[in-house]
Amino acid sequence: xxxxxxxxxxxxxxxxxxxxxxxxxxxxxxxxxxxxxxxxxxxxxxxxxxxxxxxxxxxxxxxxxxxxxxxxxxxxxxxxxxxxxxxxxxxxxxxxxxxxxxxxxxxxxxxxxxxxxxxxxxxxxxxxxxxxxxxxxxxxxxxxxxxxxxxxxxxxxxxxxxxxxxxxxxxxxxxxxxxxxxxxxxxxxxxxxxxxxxxxxxxxxxxxxxxxxxxxxxxxxxxxxxxxxxxxxxxxxxxxxxxxxxxxxxxxxxxxxxxxxxxxxxxxxxxxxxxxxx
Ligand code: SF4
Numbered sequence: 001x002x003x004x005x006x007x008x009x010x011x012x013x014x015x016x017x018x019x020x021x022x023x024x025x026x027x028x029x030x031x032x033x034x035x036x037x038x039x040x041x042x043x044x045x046x047x048x049x050x051x052x053x054x055x056x057x058x059x060x061x062x063x064x065x066x067x068x069x070x071x072x073x074x075x076x077x078x079x080x081x082x083x084x085x086x087x088x089x090x091x092x093x094x095x096x097x098x099x100x101x102x103x104x105x106x107x108x109x110x111x112x113x114x115x116x117x118x119x120x121x122x123x124x125x126x127x128x129x130x131x132x133x134x135x136x137x138x139x140x141x142x143x144x145x146x147x148x149x150x151x152x153x154x155x156x157x158x159x160x161x162x163x164x165x166x167x168x169x170x171x172x173x174x175x176x177x178x179x180x181x182x183x184x185x186x187x188x189x190x191x192x193x194x195x196x197x198x199x200x201x202x203x204x205x206x207x208x209x210x211x212x213x214x215x216x217x218x219x220x221x222x223x224x225x226x227x228x229x230x231x232x233x234x235x236x237x238x239x240x241x242x243x244x245x246x247x248x249x250x251x252x253x254x255x256x257x258x259x260x261x262x263x264x265x266x267x268x269x270x271x272x273x274x275x276x277x278x
């Protein structure tokens with residue numbers, strides 16, 4: 001099993017967070033307000049699928065479950081890319097078992113444009129890094145991605161989809177993705193829990209779901225927090241969580257192999273202080 005976009009972003013915020021996701025997920029406490037925000041984002045994302053008119057959605061579930069079948073989704077996506085389908089939603093890609101599903105791919109004369117949908121009014125640094133991970137995986141899968149957009153939630157509810165072009169920033173981050181993705185792959189398979197002192201990474205850019213675990217909360221308090229989170233968890237969010245953390249692709253150490261990236265860092269790549277390498 002490789003890592004997903006969400007894994008990568010969590011691992012870059014704190015490596016221990018990613019390790020806990022795999023080895024001690026029972027200590028994860030997702031605040032109700034975070035669940036509500038993610039649910040609202042899912043609804044907005046579903047609406048955005050039709051922003052260019054008719055589309056083909058690539059989601060395929062494992063039999064009898066609501067867990068997306070990543071391999072089948074990637075195969076279906078490859079077929080639609082061959083067919084030249086004009087608009088592909090939840091387009092899935094696997095590169096050495098590292099996985100991403102792009103919200104929207106729109107065909108152009110130069111290849112495909114990538115649209116990442118965010119239910120918010122401004123572009124944030126982590127959105128660009130998020131899109132950069134997708135670009136990296138798709139580029140390595142030899143898909144020609146031309147422009148990259150973040151679709152923001154604008155003020156006009158009749159037409160709320162506002163694309164912001166982030167192509168240059170996102171493409172410039174591909175070497176940064178390459179520099180870290182293989183280490184994260186190795187790290188989260190190790191048996192020992194990584195040592196990491198709590199610090200600014202516990203709340204920046206997102207509050208960590210293991211805050212109580214790492215800040216020495218009493219076991220009974222952690223349990224109460226977990227129960228509180230479980231009772232407010234919606235079906236929809238549970239599906240989304242399974243999508244990101246499902247384990248259906250077997251481990252294969254041979255699959256983890258760092259490769260040199262062709263490009264070099266570009267001077268002036270925007271760096272948010274929250275994302276300093278740790
Ligand atoms: S609480 Fe802080 S140290 Fe612990 S996993 Fe989360 S970010 Fe890392």
